């Protein structure tokens with residue numbers, strides 16, 4: 001799972017799906033040709049660049065489905081390698097005094113004071129008792145589960161308790177923090193970030209290397225079964241099954257499509273720097289990444305990339321009502337959190 005290919009895939013899946021609705025038509029077309037167009041974007045954006053989850057387009061199903069596939073793949077790898085380590089999920093979100101799954105101490109995310117405070121807020125006991133616990137209870141209640149689609153459930157989990165758990169169990173990265181600001185290309189994808197020691201929970205390029213990732217995503221995955229039971233279904237009929245575009249080599253895609261149309265993507269030093277990896281990664285993903293970076297470099301006032309899906313901190317989200325829909329419009333504070341990804345600097 002530490003392979004560059006797997007890191008790229010997870011990173012691209014999140015960032016393309018999240019950013020899609022603010023990409024230019026040209027970029028969307030180019031990504032479509034590469035097979036990397038998400039059928040259901042994960043976010044909408046208003047004129048100020050404020051993002052909201054899209055609860056009703058089924059992208060919440062994509063979130064659940066794709067991570068289910070990741071879990072299956074990881075289990076498969078463990079089995080093939082005859083590893084004794086088993087992937088098991090948290091049956092409940094560990095309480096503050098749980099010694100098996102201690103919350104890493106509060107820490108400073110270098111260069112990002114806003115994300116630092118976001119993470120550290122979620123580490124407090126009071127956040128667990130007042131917010132996470134009540135959300136977990138809400139999500140396990142069959143009455144609530146009967147009142148929402150699987151897509152709505154997925155969207156609610158993704159921007160809420162899933163992100164909270166990611167940052168609550170994130171800890172100081174002794175390996176450092178991958179630069180995420182737009183001026184940091186190509187350092188963003190330097191080979192040093194492919195080291196297995198880089199497993200920080202706050203970065204989609206790294207989080208799946210962290211054992212806590214599998215614990216919390218196991219918990220998320222188990223909510224699907226709760227939903228199925230609550231709705232008296234014998235099996236899940238998935239509508240959202242987007243697991244990303246091809247990881248295979250560019251030339252094999254070309255062969256299939258028998259065309260070279262619309263595949264012009266500007267090359268830069270970053271591309272050259274990783275040319276040696278092309279065979280390994282599959283240059284489809286390398287091309288998709290270039291388009292994504294181009295889009296990220298256009299952003300002036302908003303997040304340049306998705307590390308986690310920041311949620312709303314409104315009490316509405318914390319104390320869900322039975323009929324409420326996922327509410328995840330970013331408030332003023334989150335907007336500044338996102339901006340800090342571009343402008344944030346350590347004093």
Ligand SMILES: [Cu+2]
Pocket residue numbers: 010014067204
């Ligand atoms: Cu993910």
